[in-house]
Amino acid sequence: MRGRIGFALYNLLVWCLVVAVAFPLLWMIGTALKPNDETFAIPPTLIPAHPTLAQFHRLLTDTPFLTYFTNSVLVAAGTTILVIVIAVAGAYGLVRFRFPGRSLIAHMVLFTYMLPAVVLLLPLYLIISAIGLANSLFGLVIAYTTFALPFALWLLRSFIAGIPLALEQAAMVDGAGRLRAFVDVVLPQAVPGIISTAMFSFILSWNEYLYALVFINVDERKTLPPGVLTMLNQNQNVEWALLMAASVLMSVPVLLCFVFLQKHLTRGFGASSVKG
Amino acid sequence: MLSPQRRDQLTGLALLAPTVLLFAGLIFYPMAQSLFLSLHKVSTLTQRTQYVGLANFQALFADPAFLTTFFNTIVWTVGAVLLQLVLGVAGALVLNGRLVGRSLARGLLLFPYLLPTAVAVLVWRWLFNDLYGLINHVLMSVGLIAAPIAWLSQSPNAMITVILVGSWKFFPFVIIAVLARLQSIPESLYEAAQVDGASRWAQFWDITLPQLASVLSVVILLRGIWDFKEFDLIYLMTGGGPGISTQTLPILVYREAFQLLNFGRGAAVAVTMFGFMLLFFAVHIWATRHHETEGR
Structure with missing residues (x-):
């Protein structure tokens, strides 16, 4: 029983660190999907409230x-x-x-x-x-x-x-x-x-x-x-x-x-x- | 009529000919020209050259800015390599053990290595942004800092930030090299240690680390060489600034040659770097040889 809880805690800890390392990539994707006014919102959000592909559209056309x-x-x-x-x-x-x-x-x-x-x-x-x-x-x-x-x-x-x-x-x-x-x-x-x-x-x-x-x-x-x-x-x-x-x-x-x-x-x- | 053996040899040479020609024209000839330029004064307008002996080098070594640049290069290289080693060994140990979703974790940890440096820099500059950056925001909201920190535009901060970002980008190399070696450590060594009641920590220090010593020495050399010559990441993070506090030798070459149009001096910096590379490379060959004879 103790072994199992230990293993679960260990996994949780390791995965927190893995996500921390990968975080910049998640942040990149999150920001890319935001409309302009949300980019500088305070407090910042990882997941956009109104996800949009507008940035991609502008990137390719403008x-x-x-x-x-x-x-x-x-x-x-x-x-x-x-x-x-x-x-x-x-x-x-x-x-x-x-x-x-x-x-x-x-x-x-x-x-x-x-x-x-x-x-x-x-x-x-x-x-x-x-x-x-x-x-x-x-x-x-x-x-x-x-x-x-x-x-x-x-x-x-x-x-x-x-x-x-x-x-x-x-x-x-x-x-x-x-x-x-x-x-x-x-x-x-x-x-x-x-x-x-x-x-x-x-x-x-x-x-x-x-x-x-x-x-x-x-x-x-x-x-x-x-x-x-x-x-x-x-x-x-x-x-x-x-x-x-x-x-x-x-x-x-x-x-x-x-x-x-x-x-x-x-x-x-x-x-x-x-x-x- | 050629003997079959002779013909075979000629086929081999023919297959290698394009490689050898490209190496000669695109690598060795330019290398020689770098050396040539470093001993000359080059007129920017006419590109006429005038032999000046070692004057470019003398001027360089007497310049305090060069010494600062050299010192920065050492700080960056040592700092980044050390941090990569710690992160990489830890990552390899974790990925070598039991872990839920291990292959996904492996992919996430290794990917930064192949990510375009330009992308890594953009994302981190956005995270480290003075006013709107997430990092300052989080640190301020948990009360660790009272005012935003200028991560990239103040003196010791910029070097620290660059080392952090560089280590994030390049530590997967250490993971992959160490992981391959970890998988070949015999399980029986650990079993024997467990019988003797050795703690996890003791097993790491007494079994794992000595077994990794040889890999780590080569990893240090390779990463040392690669970080020593790194241009993109540092230049894009800070441009060498503030002032010249994060300017490293590759950035100095670029500045001298392409911003100040001082070809002779740019070449002199490049040749100096090349000298260090030769030294690194000699150590690398010596270390691998040494190791092969000692190993088996």
Whole structure:
């Protein structure tokens, strides 16, 4: 009996703390659903008295939000596709072939994954301006490759290393060449790994702020993070409900990926490089 | 005719070629250029460069503002990493035990890590708002404070607030790394301790923590590196202010290069950061090696 009450109390306590951690997210959703006059009501309420989608409507019709959103989708999808194509080939090369300098390349990948963006920021800006890609979404895709490629390589390497070598060897004994075996045997096996790597790369690019801030100076090419932050700094009276609605819409793609990615979080957070 | 072995090797190189080319062009060449710029004076108008040796670095290290920035970076990094460790280990222990609705709790605790930093910042700035923020309102209505606190526009407050928000955003990494390790601690260790009558607390200190030591050392390194280079969260929370009281090295790079258009000096800060990264990375490699040989 005492054990059961103890367990119930423990659960109650833990759940209070979990809700406290998740509270900012609930507060974001609550505020996004409020009409303007309720935002600053005292005492503040978590659940709106008159829930409305008016903020979302205004966001999509009166602000450049939809333009930012489209730009973000284009940049994140473009980066993901480019990076995945290159990284699948590269990761397979790293895992299955022996040649001098192989472990050096592997270390380089990990190293560049940890490299601060600001170290590359200035030279990349000069390069991208020099080839006439300043203020273009493609310029941003190129910049994002610098962090998304090392990340994708590192992740795919661990997925491909988990595919049994025997399958490929069997195919090659049956007369398939190396590339045939790669396409017919390895790729289908690697699909789950490729999808989760793609999702993580998408999230990384979707969330990026610094390069987007520096490389894009025209409003119609801005991506979401700098775009929405401009909306914050533009007005004397900040419209928090509108900004929370923007935050909710910005989080939706990430949330969808997150739900699919539950199984691979240890790898995707980069925690698989933590050996225990 | 090439031997099959040789052909196989060439296939491997061909598969790696695009990766190597992109790394060379987009990472190593810019890195070299950063180094080059840090040793030069760059004219803003013509972008003509003039070699000045270590003058950029000398000017930097003699500047009290740089020392403050460096000190801020250390305070932020150490503060955020420590808080993440405490929160992350606690979260992992809770999620490793029996809990009603555990997978929902796991999702709620881990999600902030993937949330766009811009969103995290917007929500927290709304919560910490001086006049209408929920946090000031709650603290005032329970009588803890008499007047609203300026969480982000006053000096020690801003750094504390940024550390709190940063820890909230990044502690899920610690949870996920520690959780994976917790699941591999043999149950028999705890059973033996229970037979000996050890308390829960004693079990944590004598069994769990020593078993986690190796993971935690790598977590500290990785989170240390990542927090050290964090730009978005701090810049968006405070812009480095008030004054330069929350300005960290990445923000200084951005300011020097893109607000003051002082490319040489911006590059010098970036290269200094890069030096520290090399140091961190060397420790990381040394630690993992050390660990592998010691482990088994």
